[in-house]
Amino acid sequence: MMDLVSRVNAALEEGCPSLAKALSGLGRRVVLPAGIPVQAQEAKKCQFNGTIGMLTDGRGNAIPLPSMAAAFSGLSKEDQNRAFLYSPVAGIPELRKRWREWQLGAVGEGESHRASSSLPVVTGGLSHSLSILADLFGGEGRAVLVPSPFWGNYNHVFGTRTGARLISAPAFQGGVFNSNVFEQAIQQDGALAPDEPVIAILNLPSNPGGYSLSDEERVQVRESLLRIADQRPVLVFCDDAYAGLVFEDAVSPRSMFWDLLNLHDNLLPFKVDGATKEFSLFGGRVGFLTFPFEVDSPVATALENKAAGLVRATVGSPVASSQVLLLQALRSGTVDEEVEDVRLLLLERYRKLQAALAQVDPTLLRPQPFNSGCFALAEIPEELGVGAEQLRRHLLEHGDTGVVSIGDRYVRIAHCSVDGDSLQELVDRVAAGLGQLTLAAHQSSPSKPDVSAAAGSFS
Ligand SMILES: Cc1ncc(COP(=O)(O)O)c(C=O)c1O
Numbered sequence: 001m002m003d004l005v006s007r008v009n010a011a012l013e014e015g016c017p018s019l020a021k022a023l024s025g026l027g028r029r030v031v032l033p034a035g036i037p038v039q040a041q042e043a044k045k046c047q048f049n050g051t052i053g054m055l056t057d058g059r060g061n062a063i064p065l066p067s068m069a070a071a072f073s074g075l076s077k078e079d080q081n082r083a084f085l086y087s088p089v090a091g092i093p094e095l096r097k098r099w100r101e102w103q104l105g106a107v108g109e110g111e112s113h114r115a116s117s118s119l120p121v122v123t124g125g126l127s128h129s130l131s132i133l134a135d136l137f138g139g140e141g142r143a144v145l146v147p148s149p150f151w152g153n154y155n156h157v158f159g160t161r162t163g164a165r166l167i168s169a170p171a172f173q174g175g176v177f178n179s180n181v182f183e184q185a186i187q188q189d190g191a192l193a194p195d196e197p198v199i200a201i202l203n204l205p206s207n208p209g210g211y212s213l214s215d216e217e218r219v220q221v222r223e224s225l226l227r228i229a230d231q232r233p234v235l236v237f238c239d240d241a242y243a244g245l246v247f248e249d250a251v252s253p254r255s256m257f258w259d260l261l262n263l264h265d266n267l268l269p270f271k272v273d274g275a276t277k278e279f280s281l282f283g284g285r286v287g288f289l290t291f292p293f294e295v296d297s298p299v300a301t302a303l304e305n306k307a308a309g310l311v312r313a314t315v316g317s318p319v320a321s322s323q324v325l326l327l328q329a330l331r332s333g334t335v336d337e338e339v340e341d342v343r344l345l346l347l348e349r350y351r352k353l354q355a356a357l358a359q360v361d362p363t364l365l366r367p368q369p370f371n372s373g374c375f376a377l378a379e380i381p382e383e384l385g386v387g388a389e390q391l392r393r394h395l396l397e398h399g400d401t402g403v404v405s406i407g408d409r410y411v412r413i414a415h416c417s418v419d420g421d422s423l424q425e426l427v428d429r430v431a432a433g434l435g436q437l438t439l440a441a442h443q444s445s446p447s448k449p450d451v452s453a454a455a456g457s458f459s
Contacts, residue, residue, distance in 0.1 A: 004031050008302045015299035018233035018266045022197035024139030024162065032309040037089050037317065054086055072321075079324050087320040089308045091122025091288075095323050098330040099288055103255075103273065116261045117271070118300035120288035121307045122318045126241050129272040129289040130157045132310045133237055136303075137199060138162035143192055145185040146201040147171035147178070149208055149377065149406045151239075154201060164199070165189075171209060172368055179220030182228060197233035200225065202256050205242040205373030208404070208412040212251045212372040222259055229266035236260055240273040242373040245343055247350045251371050261292050268292055275326050277374070280342050284322035346374065349415040349423060356427035364434050365411075374416035378430075380409045385445070386437045391430070394437055399429045399458045429458055 002010065008031045012020040032038065040052035044060070055063050061077070062084035072080050082092060090096070096119050104114060123129040130153075138144065140163035146154055148168035158164040169184035171177065178184065182200045186192060202221070205212045213221060228234045238257040246253040260269035274287030289307055293300035311318060329335050353376055357367040366379040380386055388405035395401040403426075404412040411430065418426055 004033065005029065008305050011298040011302035015293070015297070015302070016265075016268070018197070019235075019268055019299070019303075022137050022199075022233050022235055022268075024135065024137055024142065026139065027136035027306065030135070030306050030309040030313070032089060032305050032312055035312075037086070037312065041088065052086070056085070072324075075324065075328075079327070083321040083324040085320065087122070087317045087323055089312050089317045090304055091120075091318055092320070092323045092327070095286075095327050095330070096120055096122060096288075098327065100290075102330060102335075103271070103290065113258050113261060115294050116292060117257075117295075118291040118293050118297075118304065119295045120271075120273075120290040121304055121311075122323060123274070123287040123289055123307075123311065124315050124318055125276055125285040125287040126239065126272050126274045127153060127157065127287075128285075128315070129274065129287045130154075130237065130239065131161065132289060132307050133199075133235075133270060133272070134158045134162045134164065135310050136306060137197075137235055138164040141165055143167055143186075143189060143196070143198045144201065145169075145182045145198055147181045147206075149410055150201070151203065151207045152406075158199070171206070171211070175369060177211065177213060177217050177369070179217050180224050182221075182234075183224050186228065192232070195232050197235065198228065200228070200234055200236045201239060202236050203239035203241070204256060205245055205371075207241065207373065208375050208377045208406055208410070209368060210370035210373040210375040210377065211368070212246055212253070213256070214250065215252065218252070218256065218259060221256070222263070225260065225267055226264055229264040233266045233268065236267065236269045238269055238271050240271060241277055243273055243278050244339065245277065245346055245374065246372040247343075247347045248371045253372075257290070257292075275322075278339065279326065279329060281322065281326060284325060285319055286322050286326050346416055349418065349420045352420045352423045353413065353415040353427070356424045360427060360431050364431055364438070374414055376413050376415065377406070377410055378413070380411065380434065382409065384434065384438045385441045386434060391433055391437060395429060395433045398436075399433050401426055401429045401433075401458075403430060432458055 009028060036052055043049045043051045057063055062081045064084045072083050099120050123132060134157050138158050142164040144158045144164045144166050146166055146168050148170055155166060159166050167185045167189045169181045169188055171181060225234060225236060238255055240255045243255060244253050255271060257269045257271040260267060269292050271290035275281040275284055291300050291303045357376060368377045370376045380388060388409055388411050391411060392403055392405040395403060406412055415423060
């Protein structure tokens with residue numbers, strides 16, 4: 001009889017050879033062993049369950065400290081137990097089912113998508129979902145294609161932790177989204193062996209760009225990924241951290257995960273989402289990981305087993321109390337309206353930031369196209385001779401204002417964390433700070449542009 005690792009790997013090799021080929025060394029080794037959580041689960045219905053190191057009253061009920069139980073007193077007895085006891089390693093089953101319904105319902109998906117996406121595995125937030133994927137498919141030298149600028153944590157998750165190589169090409173060219181960005185990254189690298197699998201990160205709405213694709217761009221990106229899939233396995237990690245936060249009627253909030261299902265044996269999308277931003281539950285640390293295979297199919301079961309094996313090996317099991325919190329929202333009849341209220345609040349800030357940035361002198365600051373998510377990204381023209389980090393520090397020290405510097409020439413403004421009525425003032429300060437620094441550069445080197453008119457003072 002085959003051992004568990006061989007059985008799980010065989011299910012992947014038979015069901016999806018291109019995926020099996022892309023596994024890292026750790027990805028091949030890891031499974032959820034039939035250890036204590038599994039044995040305890042199997043004994044759950046027994047009259048006497050002497051399996052797990054978890055304090056109960058002997059009948060499966062938690063024994064919380066009264067001071068903590070008081071904070072959960074509004075919950076049913078069953079949910080209180082769930083909040084204080086260990087969660088199953090792959091997550092609370094009811095939450096997994098309800099999240100799946102939320103994923104499918106939010107975009108009105110039909111039966112074909114229901115039949116080709118797995119039951120989501122619960123993680124400790126989206127970073128954790130990504131790090132599970134990095135463990136399974138990253139590793140020394142693995143090419144990870146990512147449009148730039150990108151969320152800096154990808155460097156940590158894929159590069160630093162697993163030794164993968166991040167290869168990027170510009171997300172925008174001449175102010176227009178670069179739909180061939182992944183192919184360009186491959187060409188630019190030139191180091192891939194024929195057939196060598198690659199990972200592509202598709203983060204929409206994007207961080208730091210605050211950008212989602214138009215319908216035309218969605219088709220172009222899909223075509224481009226299909227061309228890559230003709231050459232090699234391509235695993236597309238759809239980082240949907242900002243799912244649903246879309247502000248223009250012409251832009252679809254639908255995750256690209258659904259557009260990429262069932263297109264090509266070598267094209268394998270994975271969905272990374274969670275409650276962090278979508279449900280404004282930042283501290284809750286509830287994320288999900290969804291695979292492009294039917295619920296309970298051998299490949300979905302094998303991947304779920306490997307993901308659970310990594311959860312078990314890192315955090316033991318996902319946080320139960322915040323899963324229970326999220327369940328309250330998903331069960332409520334008002335969740336759609338509540339999430340929409342969050343979007344509307346951000347929509348108002350988005351519009352205000354858009355208006356404020358539209359008035360900035362483009363010789364000072366060039367906003368990149370943005371239409372969704374939590375951010376806007378603006379480029380500092382090279383000819384000003386002012387660095388993004390220099391501007392960030394100047395604003396901190398003299399302008400009482402915080403923005404994020406990205407690379408040498410970009411600043412990211414997070415409208416989500418600024419009161420709408422303050423966004424004009426924030427942008428004015430960024431422009432004034434840039435004017436001041438440019439003037440100083442001009443005075444020390446007169447070949448730099450003279451923008452003395454823009455060098456206002458901080459109010
Ligand atoms: C693009 C992107 N992905 C993932 C995450 C991580 O989300 P979480 O806080 O749930 O780990 C963030 C958080 O800022 C993000 O911006």
